[in-house]
Amino acid sequence: MKTLKNIPYTVSMELVRGIVQSIARNGHAPQPFLLKAGIAPQLLEQPGARVSSDQYVALMWHVITTLNDEALGLFTRPLKRGSLELIARVASAEHTAQRALERMCEVHNLLQDDVEVSLQLRAEEAAICVRSLGSRPQANFLYEYLLRILWRVSSWLMGGGLRVRRFDFAFAQPDYARDYGEAFPAPMRFGQAVSAFWFESGLLRRACRRDESALRSFVASWPAAAVIPARAANGIANLVHAHLQQRRPVWDGLEATAAALHMSAPTLQRKLSAAGTSFQAIKDGMRRDIAISRLGSSTVSFATLAADLGFADAAAFQRAFKGWTGSPPGLYRARAP
Secondary structure (H helix, E strand, O other): OOEOOOOOOEEEHHHHHHHHHHHHHOOOOHHHHHHHOOOOHHHHHOOOOEEEHHHHHHHHHHHHHHHOOOOOOOOOOOOOOOHHHHHHHHHHOOOEHHHHHHHHHHHHHHHOOOEEEEEEEEOOEEEEEEEEOOOOOOOHHHHHHHHHHHHHHHHHHOOOOOOOOEEEOOOOOOHHHHHOHHHOOOOEEOOOOOEEEEEEHHHHHOEOOOOHHHHHHHHHOOOHHHOOOOOEOOOHHHHHHHHHHHHOOOOOOHHHHHHHOOOOHHHHHHHHHHOOOOHHHHHHHHHHHHHHHHHHHOOOOHHHHHHHOOOOOHHHHHHHHHHHHOOOHHHHOOOOO
């Protein structure tokens, strides 16, 4: 499946807070980790704040290397570096997708004592489930992180492009659920007995064919593969993404974009609405993500950024940015104390 590249992606600050809380529980001061990743610590206090995927991956990598723990300190004993490679290597030796996923669960359960991971079958659906084994409640972030990791490993074992039908979470719906965005791109249910992701059970009959070269490429993609979504190029929203990306720094409006996609503006609006989005939401989301990425990785001026994003002046850009994120753009500059 073709995917879109070079379109910036941002992550909710709530997913950063999950890592920060784990860092603190393991006896480390979070601020040096944030600054090393180019994340302004003051953003932790800002509702609606986001960070670029590059910043988030850098934070994850710094935590993994410092703690020697691919589970980011979330378990009572660490998943030492190389654990995910071991899981993928053992599972990929199986001949069918079902056996590969079963082996993935078995090996994961051997490496930690806090959760049980299992493959469940139910009529035409199957699920990878995560159940807590302890008496104390687990942090929401543990489930959020594990589901993303297990989904990506499962997708790789099954040949890529595993389409999730829904996500279940073993906690009440949090206030920040609306910020999940593309981290969980399917219907979500909260307050469930276990956390899980569901998919078509017929996919379990696929052959599992992954050689050493494929394994090395997969391992080299971590941890970015757990964060950055693979956007399918043929979805209507992603066709709009691709067109706007290609036309930068010119930011086409609805009419011009519809014409480029060989349809009328009302037809494009209708198709985007059916996909749960709108032209303006896509355009603003792209401009927000580009701005966050550049603010955190360069000293670009607000005037230059405003021009690149199609605003008349710096003031107009700053107003729009605060509307998108709830914070002024200056807050996104990471500075040492």
